[in-house]
Amino acid sequence: MTLYFIGLGLGDEKDITLKGLETIKKCNKLYLEEYTSKLVRSTRKDLEKFYGKRIISATRDLVENKADDTILKDAKKTNVAFLIIGDPFSATTHVDLKLRADALKIKTEIIPNTSIINAIGITGIDLYKFGRTTTIPFDNKNITSPYEVIKNNLKNNLHTLVLLDLDPSHKKYMTVNQALDYLLKLGLPQTQFCIGCAGIGGKDPTIKAGKAKDLQKKRFSKYPQCMIVASKLHFMEEEAINKWA
């Protein structure tokens, strides 16, 4: 019996890999981790319809505190699919669950997929030139660490991928505009070049580039959203980014 960690990609139910889909066919229990991200265009119901199987919603509490009595218990008896939006071990890592399965001698298999970490390559920004990724939490009144990460990356001529908090169970998603409000208050220069990204991996993603103060006035209506704080640009990056300005 195996616990499969299956990446779903970013856009909709059809972004799963062929290997992921074939694996789901041999699983009797399916769990969907739906607290750390959201497919741009599909819901759990869409996935159920596409796979023709019922999917259990895996809340943070279920994964972090109740896995012994659910996912891991099931995986001792039958094939279980743990479905993760994006890639199973990128940005949000489910290594804890994997280690717990290992400790219980439950066989595991990982089926990777696209992550927001690499899908932002669509902007034309060179993935080799990113420094540490940071996340802006909703509760950020007394938090400066995301801005410290950005400043440090800029000092080292590196771009920053800024992930934005979300709470899919309450349909709450931080926007690029809210993130810029927060960063400008902390001292991000108004002229800092940034790229706002919404619904990447979906059919028609929104990508807009410009100075922080100008970008703040632009509208991003798809979800989830993230942004890039750009460091010094290579001329190829500049040429690619002009498309989004």
Ligand SMILES: C[S@@+](CC[C@H](N)C(=O)[O-])C[C@H]1O[C@@H](n2cnc3c(N)ncnc32)[C@H](O)[C@@H]1O
């Ligand atoms: C914890 S990360 C997602 C991790 C996921 N396992 C992955 O590999 O993509 C979630 C954050 O990434 C960003 N994100 C995820 N999907 C996105 C998308 N399709 N478009 C824009 N930003 C996205 C958002 O800032 C979101 O809050």
